[in-house]
Amino acid sequence: MFICLGLSKKYSKHHTIIDPFQSSQWNNIGFENLKKTGVNYFELIEDYSELALPKLLKDGKKFDLGFIDGWHTLDHTLIDFFYINKMLSVNGIIIFDDVTYPSINKLMGYISQYPSYEVIGTVEMSYPRRELEKILTFPLKLLSLILPFSVTSRILPGHIAQKNRQFKLNTSMIALKKIKEDERSYDWFKQF
Numbered sequence: 001m002f003i004c005l006g007l008s009k010k011y012s013k014h015h016t017i018i019d020p021f022q023s024s025q026w027n028n029i030g031f032e033n034l035k036k037t038g039v040n041y042f043e044l045i046e047d048y049s050e051l052a053l054p055k056l057l058k059d060g061k062k063f064d065l066g067f068i069d070g071w072h073t074l075d076h077t078l079i080d081f082f083y084i085n086k087m088l089s090v091n092g093i094i095i096f097d098d099v100t101y102p103s104i105n106k107l108m109g110y111i112s113q114y115p116s117y118e119v120i121g122t123v124e125m126s127y128p129r130r131e132l133e134k135i136l137t138f139p140l141k142l143l144s145l146i147l148p149f150s151v152t153s154r155i156l157p158g159h160i161a162q163k164n165r166q167f168k169l170n171t172s173m174i175a176l177k178k179i180k181e182d183e184r185s186y187d188w189f190k191q192f
């Protein structure tokens, strides 16, 4: 709803939503709320993103904004990112929610190495978690210096164990801007 309202003053606008369970599990609450606001420039694809996104790519779709907040495993989130990256225009924005999840946090360590993206915004974690982090960060950081990365990457939160960090990873949401075409070679890899 906020994305649609943010678009409201634009001349050309369209919002594509993917949710396999909007009617079966959510009783169409999001869909009905959007209709109540009078928004008519959206489409709901009631399918899994891993199936819907490749179809959108095949249909030649392009997007200016991607918001990833679906199934939160590392593999699903990477698949969402993989396809959105291919369809996102240069200067487009991609937002990841729930970056504090270990799965997504880990993935952000990888995506943070992409040369075609830069961070343009983050949203702070909720208050108690932020405070707990402040207390624990120093001892955990010490541990990460003493122990080898092969160990710390398994036992410590992603943003503490991470090396070569470009992102501020201890946030709940991250917005990245695509600053140029993704021109990585077929064997591109950076440690994360």
Ligand SMILES: C[S@@+](CC[C@H](N)C(=O)[O-])C[C@H]1O[C@@H](n2cnc3c(N)ncnc32)[C@H](O)[C@@H]1O
Pocket: 018, 019, 020, 021, 022, 025, 026, 047, 048, 049, 050, 069, 070, 071
């Ligand atoms: C954390 S909720 C977020 C919903 C919405 N972004 C919001 O903030 O209200 C996660 C959503 O992902 C949907 N979901 C679950 N599996 C999915 C999949 N494989 N592909 C796309 N969406 C999925 C769920 O039905 C749910 O609506």
